[in-house]
Amino acid sequence: MALDIVRSDPDETQSGAARVFTFFRDRLLSGELKAGDRLLAERELALALGVSRPVLREALRSLAMLGLLDIQHGRGAFVRAADASVLGQALTLCLAPEPNILDDVLQARIAIECQAIRLACERASERDLQAIAGILDTLVDSLDDPERGGGADYAFHLALVRASGSSALMKIYEAISPLLMRSHVERRRDTFREPAITSRLVDAHCEVFLSLARREPDQAERALRQHFLIGDELRRKNLISTYQARENQP
Amino acid sequence: MALDIVRSDPDETQSGAARVFTFFRDRLLSGELKAGDRLLAERELALALGVSRPVLREALRSLAMLGLLDIQHGRGAFVRAADASVLGQALTLCLAPEPNILDDVLQARIAIECQAIRLACERASERDLQAIAGILDTLVDSLDDPERGGGADYAFHLALVRASGSSALMKIYEAISPLLMRSHVERRRDTFREPAITSRLVDAHCEVFLSLARREPDQAERALRQHFLIGDELRRKNLISTYQARENQP
DNA sequence: AGGCCTAAACTGGTAAGACCATGGACTGAC
């Protein structure tokens, strides 16, 4: 009763579940509802908001699907901390119908990382640099293990973005990561046997790191772009060899 | 009955609405459901999927909230083309709790645009270039109108990203656009009276365009970064003058 | 008196049925 604010929402065109949905979304955006908060019981909420329980549930369920709510049977509904996985899902859905998604997402990755490393050159703390150095060690150690190596590779680039201190870049990077991950590991599996390649790979990472540690943005970005170019070249060679193999044995 | 595939989903932990939700999501991802398709009526779907109508509605409503479905009263539910607005919403929700979002999102914008213009130097078609040139004309024409000018400014940068031919970059750019828009117009309103500034603004855009037309990636990115730097500087001066005004009249 | 076990009172999850509101199509009259 007392909470019957929903009806007084400015946008009267929305009705029922949509109204309740925006009601909670706004409260989440404004920070009035924080992560961990427990919502009232469904029956009480329905009463308070002046809608029936099914309608309320449609809204709550929608918020849950978006990852904003954590509804637990028998316990209640809890506000969940905003997570990049939602973003990733949304991105995946948006990009699903497009062709050449992998190449395309790679471009986004390059975009984020190149800007991130510029920022990192200005903002990275000692801790950030040490973290990256540690990952670099792991990378060198795990050259012969495509699984660990791939993980370290990913961790290296993620640490770069984190060192930028920009949560927006970080969130977007995390969002596109799942799309990148697959090709990342696969590519590594194909190439980890070549000593020449792995050595160049380590050199590239080292150069990026050194430029960052020396706080040289232009140099760092150039090194990073070079690194990506090499990756691109490798992928192309892979494609060619795959095609040739298929041609020989149709 | 015949469609009772949902129950045989591998993940038995999910129940009811969540199962139906993933059912449709997967069909959307796989392209089995295309934009414009009309779903069966709720009652039929509920029967076919072996769930009650409320449960089905919870799932459909969730998809609608995500922007994947367009449910029309009296007509039916239609698959909607994947839209960047969902992405924008998700991003807004993810970034809501963070401080300094505006600066941060600006960094993401710079990231996207700098990579986009590099790609555009390789890929932009004649049409793309002509479109950008047209917008540039509009920009020059509307120097004294902050509303139109701001719009043209935005259109210019959007056209740059579009010219990259990367839908991923485009989608992400569209997603962060609403967050940028506000500050964009506001800033322009504050500065459009200064002839020196507006002239520099036009020069900057022209230089970016020329570099693009000449297909010089490094040059183009440098011009773009310079453009952003000037914007940053302007914003800082604005902040200072605002602060000073407040100090004089507390 | 204290600990354990059970049952009741929460909580969300699901179902069925009825009714209203809207949109479109069909049919009738003009």
Added chain:
DNA sequence: GTCAGTCCATGGTCTTACCAGTTTAGGCCT
């Protein structure tokens, strides 16, 4: 041939009831 009214299909909402986990409080046994 055209227009208007009716009818049907569809989504929108509510009510009610019951099922299924979770918590808690009270009683029972030790």
